[in-house]
Amino acid sequence: MNCAVILLLTSSCFTWSSAVYATNRAAPKKLKYLIDPPVYAEVIGRRGGNVTLPCMLKTKPNHYKVKWTKLEPERVGPENIIMISNAHAFKPYGQVGPRASLRNAHTMDASLLLRRLQLEDGGTYRCELINGIEDENVVMELRIEGVVFPYQSKNGRYQFTFQEAKEACTDQDGTLATYDQLYRAWTEGLDWCNAGWLRDGTVHYPIIRPRPVCGGELLPGIRTYGPKDKNRDRFDAFCFTSQTSGSVFYISGSFSFEQAEHACKRQFAELALVGQLYAAWHFQNYDQCDGGWLRDGSVRFPISNPRRRCGGLPEAGVRSFGFPSKMTHLYGAYCYR
Ligand SMILES: *[C@@H]1O[C@H](CO)[C@@H](O)[C@H](O)[C@H]1NC(C)=O
Numbered sequence: 464m465n466c467a468v469i470l471l472l473t474s475s476c477f478t479w480s481s482a483v484y485a486t487n488r489a490a491p492k493k494l495k496y497l498i499d500p501p502v503y504a505e506v507i508g509r510r511g512g513n514v515t516l517p518c519m520l521k522t523k524p525n526h527y528k529v530k531w532t533k534l535e536p537e538r539v540g541p542e543n544i545i546m547i548s549n550a551h552a553f554k555p556y557g558q559v560g561p562r563a564s565l566r567n568a569h570t571m572d573a574s575l576l577l578r579r580l581q582l583e584d585g586g587t588y589r590c591e592l593i594n595g596i597e598d599e600n601v602v603m604e605l606r607i608e609g610v611v612f613p614y615q616s617k618n619g620r621y622q623f624t625f626q627e628a629k630e631a632c633t634d635q636d637g638t639l640a641t642y643d644q645l646y647r648a649w650t651e652g653l654d655w656c657n658a659g660w661l662r663d664g665t666v667h668y669p670i671i672r673p674r675p676v677c678g679g680e681l682l683p684g685i686r687t688y689g690p691k692d693k694n695r696d697r698f699d700a701f702c703f704t705s706q707t708s709g710s711v712f713y714i715s716g717s718f719s720f721e722q723a724e725h726a727c728k729r730q731f732a733e734l735a736l737v738g739q740l741y742a743a744w745h746f747q748n749y750d751q752c753d754g755g756w757l758r759d760g761s762v763r764f765p766i767s768n769p770r771r772r773c774g775g776l777p778e779a780g781v782r783s784f785g786f787p788s789k790m791t792h793l794y795g796a797y798c799y800r
Pocket of ligand 1: 511512513578579
């Protein structure tokens with residue numbers, strides 16, 4: 464995906480490169496109507512926010528349509544159109560269409576406004592100018608800013624089929640992560656010794672410090688198991704989440720799971736989901752050196768300023784005590800409201 468953008472960028476910087484890439488399938492040609500490369504090759508947003516994907520005309524043909532599409536390489540079947548518009552009409556399509564409009568800041572503006580961003584909105588978008596003769600397009604990336612978290616079943620390691628992993632992420636206010644999201648998380652410090660499903664049905668794990676128990680002394684990086692059988696193979700999940708509209712707070716106490724639920728209810732809140740705790744840690748630097756119950760029955764705590772007496776690990780992160788017996792009267796409560 465990124466390669467396509469880089470190809471387009473380089474080819475407009477160096478005229479000789481168009482000759483080199485002329486034989487490529489995605490040979491970029493010099494565009495007559497659209498500004499290429501787009502004003503920004505990457506746009507960043509958060510869940511719930513709004514973004515503008517830029518697409519500018521430099522010359523206006525007499526008659527044309529603008530068509531925006533989300534490119535989904537894993538998807539088979541018809542292309543994923545968001546909207547088509549001409550001088551008179553605007554027609555939204557699919558799931559994203561109702562949240563989309565053209566910005567129309569001026570007569571040369573074909574930029575797309577996307578409102579109330581969702582976790583799955585990240586990816587590659589294409590702005591197409593259709594005039595029936597020389598159709599042109601530019602592509603750009605929308606990146607949803609967020610955090611990747613590994614998630615394991617309460618029954619232990621490697622319990623989820625692909626579908627179960629997907630549901631587990633949704634249940635924790637997330638979605639299965641993409642390879643790009645896992646890769647970025649690895650560059651930001653995610654080192655995890657258990658393999659998990661990604662959205663495209665492949666299985667990977669990110670390693671920063673190679674060690675014998677984690678696949679041996681291979682190079683650091685994203686280790687891959689490749690595509691697996693979605694119905695038969697079982698792994699953990701890598702989930703992705705972003706900003707939340709509410710906030711997480713801690714109530715201290717020595718609660719059982721049920722008491723922790725009540726403690727949140729008394730504050731007109733609910734026990735937090737794992738994704739909500741990660742979002743608070745990632746976006747608000749939430750730091751609380753106390754284990755607390757979450758809604759899935761796990762006990763965790765978020766650390767932004769690592770210190771010896773708080774779990775002892777040198778890196779920031781959300782620590783887990785796993786899934787203790789719900790009768791254990793030991794932990795506080797992480798609530799979300
Ligand atoms: C997004 O846009 C809508 C309407 O266009 C506006 O009401 C809302 O406040 C905007 N949200 C943010 C987070 O800017």
